[in-house]
Amino acid sequence: MxxxxxxxxxxxxxxxxxxxxxxxxxxxxxxxxxxxxxxxxxxxxxxxxxxxxxxxxxxxxxxxxxxxxxxxxxxxxxxxxxxxxxxxxxxxxxxxxxxxxxxxxxxxxxxxxxxxxxxxxxxxxxxxxxxxxxxxxxxxxxxxxxxxxxxxxxxxxxxxxxxxxxxxxxxxxxxxxxxxxxxxxxxxxxxxxxxxxxxxxGAKKIDHMHLLGTILSTAQATKNGDIAWIHLSKNLIKRFDSDVEDTHAFINHLLILDSIKVACMFRDDGDVLKVSLRSSGEWDVGLLARHLGGGGHSHSAATIIKKDPNESVEALIQKTVEKMEAILPTLKV
Ligand SMILES: [Mn+2]
Known part of the structure; x- marks a missing residue:
């Protein structure tokens, strides 16, 4: 029907x-x-x-x-x-x-x-x-x-x-x-x-622009450029007093990179790290999210990772990116 x-x-x-x-x-x-x-x-x-x-x-x-x-x-x-x-x-x-x-x-x-x-x-x-x-x-x-x-x-x-x-x-x-x-x-x-x-x-405040600029200036990528990420840390969210819901689209800016396959945004949220994933089109980030305990569409997905109090957030992000790199070849649509 x-x-x-x-x-x-x-x-x-x-x-x-x-x-x-x-x-x-x-x-x-x-x-x-x-x-x-x-x-x-x-x-x-x-x-x-x-x-x-x-x-x-x-x-x-x-x-x-x-x-x-x-x-x-x-x-x-x-x-x-x-x-x-x-x-x-x-x-x-x-x-x-x-x-x-x-x-x-x-x-x-x-x-x-x-x-x-x-x-x-x-x-x-x-x-x-x-x-x-x-x-x-x-x-x-x-x-x-x-x-x-x-x-x-x-x-x-x-x-x-x-x-x-x-x-x-x-x-x-x-x-x-x-x-x-x-x-x-x-x-x-x-x-x-x-x-x-x-x-x-088109309804953003200038603080939003500054936060976006700050975040993008710290974007990182793997050596071959397959995976790029940004990290919205607790300090940044506080410093710019921004509405977290207003930051969802930041990740999309990573998709303009020339060799990007998977874009990620890590966001501190209490004792978890929220991970948003976007694909340039040919890589199934829904599958990637499911590998990491989350879910979503092939082009847009998300997961949540529990923080370990004995490990820095940076180390957790590094580890997660390495996991993603290992899985990446299996994600071709
Ligand atoms: Mn929808």
């Missing part, structure tokens, strides 16, 4: 929906839920989006109608019955806001719309999961078109942003002709690349 047919089957007779996404949501999750929420409202379904927190300021340009609320503003008694929970950009209830998890489990009617690997899903035929989709925003756009809802600017801008963010501006191999066809349809509404791009990327 196609993604669209599955979606239509799941909303049969549904009058009320609550949408959510994973905690610490990104623009793909946020853009997808906003757009789908508006589309469902336009076909007469009661819908809201609930996240773990209210929408951060930098994403508000996508939500002029304010369809997203923080979960603590939600009162199930006054809202009334929820027929269906829709979770976008993840495929496990464990990753959504802890306050919502019991409500979702109690209803026992959840629909995942997602593009991450979902081998654990017991009933994949009931969910809209396609790991080939470049973004959840792409799946969401396909579903909205399949419902016969016409895009307008309010639906299009969040989806366009979702796709720009998850493809790092159309650079990854999972960007397909259908991604661009959908983007064409979104642009027919009159939205422009610059308003999405400026909205999502």
């Amino acid at each position: 196609s993604i669209v047919d599955k979606f239509k089957a799941r909303i049969q007779g549904v009058k009320s929906v609550v949408l959510t996404t994973h905690v610490i949501p990104d623009a793909d999750g946020i853009g997808s839920e906003i757009s789908l929420c508006l589309a469902l409202r336009s076909i007469g379904i009661k819908a809201i989006c609930l996240n773990d927190e209210p929408l951060p300021q930098r994403y508000r340009y996508m939500d002029p109608d304010g369809v997203v609320s923080g979960s603590d503003e939600f009162h199930p008694e006054t809202y009334g019955p929820v027929d269906l929970w829709i979770v976008v950009d993840t495929n496990t209830v464990d990753r959504v806001c802890p306050r919502l998890q019991p409500l979702i489990h109690a209803k026992n009617n959840v629909l995942f719309i997602d593009h991450h690997p979902a081998a654990h899903l017991k009933d994949p035929e009931r969910h809209c999961v396609d790991t080939n989709a470049a973004a959840t925003g792409q799946l969401t756009g396909t579903i909205i078109e399949g419902l016969g809802v016409k895009f307008d600017r309010k639906l299009a801008l969040p989806l366009y942003t979702a796709i720009i963010i998850d493809t790092s501006s159309f650079r990854y191999p999972n960007v397909s002709a259908s991604t661009h066809h959908l983007v064409g349809d979104l642009m027919e509404t009159g939205i422009t690349p610059s308003e999405a791009y400026n909205g999502i990327y």
Whole structure:
């Protein structure tokens, strides 16, 4: 069954929906839920989006109608019955806001719309999961078109942003002709690349620029240049008083290196080291992340490594890079 047919089957007779996404949501999750929420409202379904927190300021340009609320503003008694929970950009209830998890489990009617690997899903035929989709925003756009809802600017801008963010501006191999066809349809509404791009990327403060400059000036690479990395240390985060969520895109700058295969960003977070991985296209960093106990897409993945109090972070990074170098030849897509 196609993604669209599955979606239509799941909303049969549904009058009320609550949408959510994973905690610490990104623009793909946020853009997808906003757009789908508006589309469902336009076909007469009661819908809201609930996240773990209210929408951060930098994403508000996508939500002029304010369809997203923080979960603590939600009162199930006054809202009334929820027929269906829709979770976008993840495929496990464990990753959504802890306050919502019991409500979702109690209803026992959840629909995942997602593009991450979902081998654990017991009933994949009931969910809209396609790991080939470049973004959840792409799946969401396909579903909205399949419902016969016409895009307008309010639906299009969040989806366009979702796709720009998850493809790092159309650079990854999972960007397909259908991604661009959908983007064409979104642009027919009159939205422009610059308003999405400026909205999502063009809202930084000068401190952010200085942090980026400092980080990039300490970038390192293996001798042959296959692997390059940056380290966002505790001191740097503190020194620039930066919002950690704002640093996710730093890693992408490494992908412009001429012989890069795998880019890494190490970030200190308490007693763990968070490791983000990006691929130049031909190397499967999802597989690499799984070797290191994490997971993700072939072009974008992550893992977490426990720090050893008896070892410096620098030594841990060095060791991890050596491990990556050893595995690298097996990662060719
Ligand atoms: Mn995504």
